[in-house]
Every structure is written in C-alpha cells, then in structure tokens.
Amino acid sequence: MNIVEARLGKHLLNYKGLQLNLDKKTTTVDGEPVSLTPxxxxxxxxxxxxxxxxxxxxxxxxxxxxxxxxxxxxVNVNITRLRKKLGTYAQNIVSRTGFGYVFESTNV
Known part of the structure; x- marks a missing residue:
C-alpha cells in the first residue's frame, strides 16, 4: 500500500496483477473482477x-x-475453488504436504 492509498483509507493487498480491496471486499485478477465467496x-x-x-x-x-x-x-475444497478462480495466480497457493498451505511469490 502506498502513502496516497493509506491517506485515502484504501486497504489493498497486491501481488503482481492480483489485488484484494479489503474495504470493498473485491478481488481482481489482471484488472478483471473475480467473484469470491466470503x-x-x-x-x-x-x-x-x-x-x-x-x-x-x-x-x-x-x-x-x-x-x-x-x-x-x-479447507481443501475452498482452496481448490479459490485456485480455479485465480487463473495464473493459482500456482502461488502451494500445498506443503504434511504442513498446510502457503502463498509463494514466483519469479515469472
């Protein structure tokens, strides 16, 4: 989040083209809105x-x-559904066998 966004009260989480607006509860993937359940x-x-x-x-x-x-x-079902909706960013949600799940950045 940059300073301007912070002053405007926008709470955003970004990773490349993936964006979550925490105030509006909206998600976009490469600029396209994606409908997620709560x-x-x-x-x-x-x-x-x-x-x-x-x-x-x-x-x-x-x-x-x-x-x-x-x-x-x-958990497994919701992660699977989430991955399907995230397109290319699905690969960032990684399963760690015996441990759980992690969001990893990629160099691509």
Whole structure:
C-alpha cells in the first residue's frame, strides 16, 4: 500500500496483477473482477497478507471459520475453488504436504 492509498483509507493487498480491496471486499485478477465467496476471500487475504508463511489446515480453520466446526476437507475444497478462480495466480497457493498451505511469490 502506498502513502496516497493509506491517506485515502484504501486497504489493498497486491501481488503482481492480483489485488484484494479489503474495504470493498473485491478481488481482481489482471484488472478483471473475480467473484469470491466470503470464505474464499478470507483464505486469500490471510495467505496473501502472510506471503511465505505456511499455515496448517488447523490454523486456517481457526482463522477463517472461527467458532465454527469444520473438517480438513472444507479447507481443501475452498482452496481448490479459490485456485480455479485465480487463473495464473493459482500456482502461488502451494500445498506443503504434511504442513498446510502457503502463498509463494514466483519469479515469472
């Protein structure tokens, strides 16, 4: 977020052409709007805001589904749906077998 955006009260998360507007709860991929569910948006927000940090399924469940009982399968299904909607940025959400998920930047 740059200084102008901060002064205007815009809270944005960006990675190349992927942008989340935290105020409006909108997502764009290379300038095109992408419709995410609240759960998908929160998963992406958490991963994108903490690039490089691996989150276990339990950590994701505790953060995204706070106070709601869900299974590991709910995490897997929502990650799969999110990847389908992100196009080329799907490759940035990486599974770490036995650990969880991480948003990794690529050099491409």
């Amino acid at each position: 759960t998908e948006f929160e998963l992406l927000r958490l991963l994108l805001a903490n690039q490089g940090k691996v989150f276990s399924r339990q950590q994701l469940m505790d953060s995204v589904w706070e106070g709601v009982v869900v299974t590991d399968r709910a």
